[in-house]
Amino acid sequence: MKSFRKELTLNTPQRREFVNLxxxxxxxxxxxxxxxxxxxxxxxxxxxxxxxxxxxxGLHHDFEKWLEHLAPEKPYNQYAHNGFEDNADAHLxxxxxxxxxxxxxxxxxxxxxxxxxxxxxxFDGKRPKRVLIKxxxx
Amino acid sequence: MKSFRKELTLNTPQRREFVNLxxxxxxxxxxxxxxxxxxxxxxxxxxxxxxxxxxxxGLHHDFEKWLEHLAPEKPYNQYAHNGFEDNADAHLxxxxxxxxxxxxxxxxxxxxxxxxxxxxxxFDGKRPKRVLIKxxxx
Amino acid sequence: MKSFRKELTLNTPQRREFVNLxxxxxxxxxxxxxxxxxxxxxxxxxxxxxxxxxxxxGLHHDFEKWLEHLAPEKPYNQYAHNGFEDNADAHLxxxxxxxxxxxxxxxxxxxxxxxxxxxxxxFDGKRPKRVLIKxxxx
Numbered sequence: 119m120k121s122f123r124k125e126l127t128l129n130t131p132q133r134r135e136f137v138n139l140x141x142x143x144x145x146x147x148x149x150x151x152x153x154x155x156x157x158x159x160x161x162x163x164x165x166x167x168x169x170x171x172x173x174x175x176g177l178h179h180d181f182e183k184w185l186e187h188l189a190p191e192k193p194y195n196q197y198a199h200n201g202f203e204d205n206a207d208a209h210l211x212x213x214x215x216x217x218x219x220x221x222x223x224x225x226x227x228x229x230x231x232x233x234x235x236x237x238x239x240x241f242d243g244k245r246p247k248r249v250l251i252k253x254x255x256x
Numbered sequence: 257m258k259s260f261r262k263e264l265t266l267n268t269p270q271r272r273e274f275v276n277l278x279x280x281x282x283x284x285x286x287x288x289x290x291x292x293x294x295x296x297x298x299x300x301x302x303x304x305x306x307x308x309x310x311x312x313x314g315l316h317h318d319f320e321k322w323l324e325h326l327a328p329e330k331p332y333n334q335y336a337h338n339g340f341e342d343n344a345d346a347h348l349x350x351x352x353x354x355x356x357x358x359x360x361x362x363x364x365x366x367x368x369x370x371x372x373x374x375x376x377x378x379f380d381g382k383r384p385k386r387v388l389i390k391x392x393x394x
Numbered sequence: 395m396k397s398f399r400k401e402l403t404l405n406t407p408q409r410r411e412f413v414n415l416x417x418x419x420x421x422x423x424x425x426x427x428x429x430x431x432x433x434x435x436x437x438x439x440x441x442x443x444x445x446x447x448x449x450x451x452g453l454h455h456d457f458e459k460w461l462e463h464l465a466p467e468k469p470y471n472q473y474a475h476n477g478f479e480d481n482a483d484a485h486l487x488x489x490x491x492x493x494x495x496x497x498x499x500x501x502x503x504x505x506x507x508x509x510x511x512x513x514x515x516x517f518d519g520k521r522p523k524r525v526l527i528k529x530x531x532x
Contacts, residue, residue, distance in 0.1 A: 119257050119395050119430075119431075119531065119532050121430035121431065121531070121532070123498065123500055123505070154257075154259035154392070155257075155259065155392060156294065156296060156390070156392060156432065158432060158496055158498055160496075160497075160498075161507075162506070162507025162508075162510065163507050163508075163509065164446065164447050164448050164507075164509050164510060169351065169355070170302065170355050171302050171347055171350070171351070172302050172337075172347060174337060175336075176335070176336035176337040176338075176339060176344075177335075177336070177337040177344060177347055179336040179337075180335045180336050180337050180344050180347075180348065181348070181351075184327065184348055188326070188464070189460065197452070197453075197456045198451075198452035198453070198455040198456050199448075199450060199452040199453040199455075199456050200452075201452060206452075206453060206456050209447055209448060209453055209456075210456065210457070210460055212447070213445065213447070213457075213490055213491055213492070214351055214352065214490065215351055216351070216354065216355075216492065217445070217446050217492075217495065218495065218496060219355065219356070220296055220298075220356060220358055220496055221298075222261065222296055222298075222388060222390035224261055224390070229261070229388060229390065230300070231299075231300025231301050231302075231386060231388075232300075232301075233301065233302050234300065234302060248507060250498060250505060250507075252432070252498035252500070252505065254392075254430070254431060254432060254530075254531060255257065255259065255392060256257050256259070257395050292395075292397035292530070293395075293397065293530060294432065294434060294528070294530060307489065307493070308440065308493050309440050309485055309488070309489070310440050310475075310485060312475060313474075314473070314474035314475040314476075314477060314482075315473075315474070315475040315482060315485055317474040317475075318473045318474050318475050318482050318485075318486065319486070319489075322465065322486055326464070352489055352490065353489055354489070354492065354493075357493065357494065358434055358436075358494060358496055359436075360399065360434055360436075360526060360528035362399055362528070367399070367526060367528065368438070369437075369438025369439050369440075369524060369526075370438075370439075371439065371440050372438065372439075372440060392530075393395065393397070393530060394395050394397070
């Protein structure tokens with residue numbers, strides 16, 4: 119069994135942002151040399167997500183509006199978590215969008231349907247945060 | 257290490273529907289010959305989910321009503337994604353229900369609690385869509 | 395390839411509760427002897443979650459309040475599932491918080507960011523329920 123590990127660092131200019139990670143994960147799969155296996159991609163921070171959905175800016179706008187409706191950032195004092203921090207909403211938004219994805223690797227490539235793309239969802243950005251890629255297989 | 261891959265195709269008559277995949281995933285585990293390992297089951301399309309919950313029609317009715325409340329299909333023009341499409345709600349619903357599940361395989365079987373069943377959640381159906389089963393182990 | 399399996403049993407005094415599982419999962423990783431691999435932790439019951447977020451009591455209070463807002467326990471008769479049972483809300487809450495987590499194992503340890511902690515989310519407690527830990531790797 120082979121295993122491979124790689125970290126990505128993201129530093130988004132906005133508090134909330136979606137970043138397409140697909141090319142960087144494809145690079146990691148190539149570097150790993152794994153032909154058949156599983157690829158885990160997870161946010162290493164608890165106010166961010168990794169998820170798979172459509173690479174379409176209108177939809178990302180809809181995600182932003184929808185998540186703000188389900189777990190609004192303000193007023194900050196609606197959340198018990200916001201004593202010394204202001205990011206309780208980011209912890210909630212990340213639960214909707216998820217921490218991680220697991221993708222099959224087949225014939226040395228991400229085994230994806232036609233529209234699947236991997237995104238980093240940042241909900242409390244403007245500082246460096248990390249994503250972990252771990253690959254196991256043969 | 258062994259690996260095994262299988263695709264299922266689903267074509268639901270309704271726009272939204274829940275389909276029990278458990279027997280088909282059990283078949284795949286048998287075919288794989290894997291005794292100890294992990295089984296990934298994921299929607300290959302971004303307007304559908306694979307999730308584990310109860311095989312109970314009342315609950316599925318509750319899911320439908322609840323998801324429509326959290327991410328309503330109509331009016332279509334409430335979503336920026338709905339320029340040429342009408343399925344933005346399906347992309348949102350799929351985030352709540354999730355893309356994939358990972359199940360342990362122990363002694364050649366899905367290692368499940370008493371009520372766990374695997375479901376395909378279709379949110380934009382009436383056309384053929386695929387689910388991926390990938391198994392690794394020994 | 396090595397594989398390792400362990401069950402935890404939880405019996406929360408309250409209907410809803412969050413329990414930190416991190417030390418028990420770390421123990422399982424040590425017992426497994428796996429240095430490089432993947433660790434799956436999942437609820438074996440369909441009214442509970444395993445998720446990764448912050449070990450902060452204010453945030454757990456926010457989760458409780460938020461989940462009750464998104465999928466209220468009462469009135470019981472708002473849910474079709476609640477004929478003989480009263481736990482439909484627990485099945486819904488578990489979809490938001492997720493069934494399982496998959497964590498990388500690197501150098502014999504959970505490969506975590508600085509604040510990642512594993513929680514059991516109970517939404518229909520006061521009885522013994524199980525969590526599965528499955529580890530594969532080398």
